[in-house]
Amino acid sequence: MHDVQDVKEMQAKQAGFAEKMKAKYNDKRFVNERHRAIRQGKDLLIMLFRTALVLGLSYVILGPLIGIVANSFFSNSDKYSPIVYLIPQNPTLERYALAIIRMNYWEVMRNMLIYVAGLTIIQLLVCSMVGYGFARHSFPGKKILFACVIIMIVIPSHTVMLPLYTFFMDFFGINLLGGSNAILGGTVPIIVMSFLGTGLRAGLYIYIFNQFFRGLPKEIEEAAAIDGAGSLYTYLFIMMPNAMPSIVTVTIFSIVWQYNDTFFSNLFMVSPDIVISKQITSLQANISNLDRIYDPAISTLYLYAGIVLVIIPVIILYVLLQKQFIEGVERSGIVG
């Protein structure tokens, strides 16, 4: 009897406890706590998923790069040692020393930077001018002309490569005076094209500037006009300083694409003394022929050093301007 009573008491206690818990569970005071616990769990899961994804994909991107950088410091023994992975035992700078000599690095890089910087400045000026013209002036045939900008973005320059080549081959008869191919082989064709708003991906830059200038308030220009500013003055000293996000975006895009461009430099046969990417393609063959390094595994290490040397300037630029760049794209009007 005693036991039964005990059990009943226990059951009643338990039921009471369960009810209490239920009440507590439904109690408004603890609702927030419960929700918070669920939310925290969810957040933790999302965070784990996100971290795994971002880390994994970052590795896919950075993996080859890390391999190249690490390999460029390998000495011959490291390359063939089975226990060496990424961190060399006898690191050497010899790869870089020889790659610099064989690529004629300093001179070519200087020329390349001047070439790229010059083209970027031209592209910036011309494309912003054209974009401003489209954004803030109405003139007959504007829609058709803007359609031409879109056509220029959509049509790959490969479609028109042959006529471009033949056009610059007899550039208004200049070649007849200067012997064969006075224009091709230099930087003139691409400079002319950039000046006329049809340089490398110029359509995209015009589009970006057009979208950005359209978003600026009209009152700026009206105030300038009332104060007696001409339209060239308005464009250069009033509109351009306001277009900083677009300028940063276009500058980086232009530098990077011009730097990596092989299409125009191959088409117009720009000399390898100016374009560093032409040095990299022939580097391995040069090194195995001139320095008698016939083992491809070793000569590849020199190629890796050369690649690191070539990408360093762009990486530096990107690291310096990275923040402005991503913010710039966000405000530059690509999105419209």
Next chain:
Amino acid sequence: MSEQAEVVAIETPLPKKTHKPPKKSRLTLEQKKSIRGLLFVSPFIIGFVIFYLRSLIDTIVFSLTHTIMPEGAAAGFTREWAGIANFREAFTEHPTFTQELVDSLLNMSVDVLLIIFFSLFMALILNQKFKGRTLARAIFFLPVILNSEAINLAITMARAMMMGGMSPVSAEVVEAAGTSGPNLMYYIYMFEELGLPIALIDYVVEAVMRINVIITASGVQMIIFIAALQSIAPSLYEVAKIEGATPYETFWKVTFPMVSPLIITNVVYTVVDSFIRSPVVGLSYRTIFTLHNFSLGSVFSLVSMLAVCLLLFITCAIISKHTYYHN
């Protein structure tokens, strides 16, 4: 320089002329403004006419004529009307053109779909607030910065040399590296046994194997999507929250419609970008500059361009039907 002078000439006499009778000036203000606009745009007009319009017409002329290079001459060629003979040759006689064209177009359509999905997904993730977000964004944009055709070519050449048997040891090492890791075929068979459609399995396997290509090609698209996400007004999300929408509903009812106009931009960018890398472009480049067959090469580039434009037109028509335009 002459443009500047003209602009200044039109500009200067504005304040003084106001008290004179307006008959003197023949141009109305509207006309003056439109001339100014034309002057601003003029470099582009000249460039487009010289380099694109003329070149397009020239390409068409090339494709409709036989180019004959006289033997012994250093440069120059003569043209002879050929009608559609070059087109017939490209489609019926050339051994690889039709195959490469179809291949390129198919690959492009597969890639575009994957790249758009991937970049939108990554943009959603990179748009959230978490530690190291700036670094992650920088890393994901890195492939765009380092995407140099020359470097890729050099690495491909180095690999080819390595596999070419010049050094048996290194070739062995490369092979061993290739066979390690999980056995993919096992999983493919397993999913086949489960009765999943083979086309779907192939597509997924293809996508996974090309993950590197897809990540590399979607940097710009990702940035554009991030920018679009940032430009969505926070008030829309507040309303959705007050109305009791779940995150899932919020995505489909707020985020996706607001981002959708940018999908077309990204599709165009992706198609054009992957077309430049496609084998059919390489084929026309080789035909023109290595084999010096100008007519046939022009036919290749013309046909492939038209095919890509058609592809773009169809995709954009389909997408724009489902696009929501806020303004």
